[in-house]
Amino acid sequence: MIWKFKYGHPFETEAVTEHITETEEAPPLGTVSLQEGFRWRYELAKDDIVYGLGEAVRGINKRGHCYISHASDDPHHMESTQSLYGAHNFIVIAGEHNFGLFVDDPAKVTFDIGSTCSDILEISCQEADLYFYMIDGETPYAVVKQFRKIIGRSYIPPKFAFGFGQSRWGYRTKEDFRRVADGYRSNHIPIDMLYMDIDYMQDFKDFTVNGGEFEDFPGFVKEMKERNIRLIPIIDAGVKVEKGYPVYEEGVKNGYFCKRADGSDFVAAVWPGDTHFPDVLNPEARRWFGGCYRPLIEQGIEGFWNDMNEPAIFYTPEGLEAASRLMREYVEDETGTVSMFQVREALTGLQNHQDYYKAFYHQIDGRMVRHDKVHNLFGCNMTRAADEGFERIAPDKRFLLFSRSSYIGMHRCGGIWTGDNKSWWSHILLNLQMMPALNMCGFLYAGADLGGFGGHTTRDLLLRWLALGVFTPLMRNHSAIDTRAQECYQFEGVEDFRHIVGVRYRLLPYLYSEYMKAALSDDLYFKPLAFEYPQDTFAPRVEDQLMLGGEIMIAPVYTQNAKGRYVYLPEEMRFVKFMPDGSIQQETLSPGHHYVEIALNEVPLFIRSGKCIPVAKAAECVAELQSDALELLGDPGAEYWLYDDDGTYKDYDNPANRRLLKKMS
Numbered sequence: 001m002i003w004k005f006k007y008g009h010p011f012e013t014e015a016v017t018e019h020i021t022e023t024e025e026a027p028p029l030g031t032v033s034l035q036e037g038f039r040w041r042y043e044l045a046k047d048d049i050v051y052g053l054g055e056a057v058r059g060i061n062k063r064g065h066c067y068i069s070h071a072s073d074d075p076h077h078m079e080s081t082q083s084l085y086g087a088h089n090f091i092v093i094a095g096e097h098n099f100g101l102f103v104d105d106p107a108k109v110t111f112d113i114g115s116t117c118s119d120i121l122e123i124s125c126q127e128a129d130l131y132f133y134m135i136d137g138e139t140p141y142a143v144v145k146q147f148r149k150i151i152g153r154s155y156i157p158p159k160f161a162f163g164f165g166q167s168r169w170g171y172r173t174k175e176d177f178r179r180v181a182d183g184y185r186s187n188h189i190p191i192d193m194l195y196m197d198i199d200y201m202q203d204f205k206d207f208t209v210n211g212g213e214f215e216d217f218p219g220f221v222k223e224m225k226e227r228n229i230r231l232i233p234i235i236d237a238g239v240k241v242e243k244g245y246p247v248y249e250e251g252v253k254n255g256y257f258c259k260r261a262d263g264s265d266f267v268a269a270v271w272p273g274d275t276h277f278p279d280v281l282n283p284e285a286r287r288w289f290g291g292c293y294r295p296l297i298e299q300g301i302e303g304f305w306n307d308m309n310e311p312a313i314f315y316t317p318e319g320l321e322a323a324s325r326l327m328r329e330y331v332e333d334e335t336g337t338v339s340m341f342q343v344r345e346a347l348t349g350l351q352n353h354q355d356y357y358k359a360f361y362h363q364i365d366g367r368m369v370r371h372d373k374v375h376n377l378f379g380c381n382m383t384r385a386a387d388e389g390f391e392r393i394a395p396d397k398r399f400l401l402f403s404r405s406s407y408i409g410m411h412r413c414g415g416i417w418t419g420d421n422k423s424w425w426s427h428i429l430l431n432l433q434m435m436p437a438l439n440m441c442g443f444l445y446a447g448a449d450l451g452g453f454g455g456h457t458t459r460d461l462l463l464r465w466l467a468l469g470v471f472t473p474l475m476r477n478h479s480a481i482d483t484r485a486q487e488c489y490q491f492e493g494v495e496d497f498r499h500i501v502g503v504r505y506r507l508l509p510y511l512y513s514e515y516m517k518a519a520l521s522d523d524l525y526f527k528p529l530a531f532e533y534p535q536d537t538f539a540p541r542v543e544d545q546l547m548l549g550g551e552i553m554i555a556p557v558y559t560q561n562a563k564g565r566y567v568y569l570p571e572e573m574r575f576v577k578f579m580p581d582g583s584i585q586q587e588t589l590s591p592g593h594h595y596v597e598i599a600l601n602e603v604p605l606f607i608r609s610g611k612c613i614p615v616a617k618a619a620e621c622v623a624e625l626q627s628d629a630l631e632l633l634g635d636p637g638a639e640y641w642l643y644d645d646d647g648t649y650k651d652y653d654n655p656a657n658r659r660l661l662k663k664m665s
């Protein structure tokens, strides 16, 4: 059962695609107060678990922290962090009552989940203008499935996007890219994508390519494609202010940029210096921006990543002027009225200052809507612009597309990466814990910067992280400029990297099949253990293992210097290790707790009783995978429904895409 409640005058976010009739009565659970904005309060039972919230810090069980949905460019993901890049306002309460809540409000929303008061869950919005959905179900899993159904089918990328990708902020020239391609191909480490960060552009101008460095860009795209490597350029939210730059000129002429209150185009400084933001919430401007991807597509590009779309703002001219004024006062001040701390705060507070978001407007249906009221929809609509653009440019084709900022609804248009993490062991675990939560909110194509974006990685950290990344739909190694080189071939013992990344390709037919089944039936690819074992006593408390698809459980190592880890098995399972010599070690383990040894160069997984999974022969790119030469791993007699298709077009319902495999002995 799904209840929909309307408060005030909600903004139509289009997150929910299914029609649901509004209910006049009060929500059956919890209490609503409209005294100051909107407040819903609920008393949690002692053992209730709260799932969801997509991209957020802390565990799979979100209880014990206060989270704020407010798309934020924050490269320091700490335990205390309240807001990250995405805003995913869906939670599930599991325990005495199993029910889900979706708070459809694109402004700031606070989820105090037993932080102020350990047993109180309180959701608050600054204004009472929202849709509030309540979904009940037999189990938390049943609740999630209903939610997924009403928000529409998740994005489906092309098959090559399930390969491994290398990225780094700082590749500037064709030679840089060729060197990385050579590094992978000559070391026989599989790869399918090279990501182009901001330096490929001409002066950081969206949809341009630095002509000096990338002469004959289509030829270069082709050259890479002939090596089975796709180039995936970044697109940033801000459009450089520069006379003569066509994207800028067109946007200004047609009024497609976000405006200040006085009607002038709002200016925000990002990578290129001063920029304007395309008003992607305005359908006409969105259509225009989506069309801007065309020239790159015509040059052979098949995928993009959309960045800085919270939107991130380094400073505004007004903010910079105020801070400079304060600094001048401080320098000239002899009375000590202005303190050094005020100056420091003014300078460090320049980046992403909250006031900026109240200083610009969107034009929607002839109304001016102040940005902060719809803040969480910006990245979502930038990505929607691209997706709608692709649909017009090549309607039958699948494009790779993912975004840094997102709101529920964007899961239909693209995937996400989880932003600027660090080369920290704790971020491997955070990566794992975000995955099922993201899936619950519809984001199936997701992954973290493997190896860590900020900070210097180490060989062991990268290997362990890759061994988790083997299973995440987006498998990308990405790092910041000025950090230690992080490409897999930069480390001693390259064969270990070849092996770990290679396992991804051996498992790819299975992972792709499970992804597609999840996407096509509004299901989860990653699940918390309790979703598969609702009766099990320990399963709901397991925070570092996940169920993947219908057949396997994963339990990666995420601690430094470990030689293995403890693992909990809710049922008898087959413990499988992909060994560095290419062999597969198998052992049946009884239900319960076990310590399992896992070396740095081994990839572990667990196959459930009575199940089997297909494993391919080694390949160095998706195009080389032999889908007709699959070995089955698991219990004799077990059957597996394999989904496979051409990976390029959208012929998902073709019965030829499904075939039954049976493990003989």
Ligand code: GLC
Binding pocket: 168, 169, 197, 198, 234, 307, 308, 404, 419, 420, 478, 479, 480
């Ligand atoms: C942002 C992105 C990061 C990218 C950098 C430069 O920090 O999150 O992935 O490398 O910008 O474009």
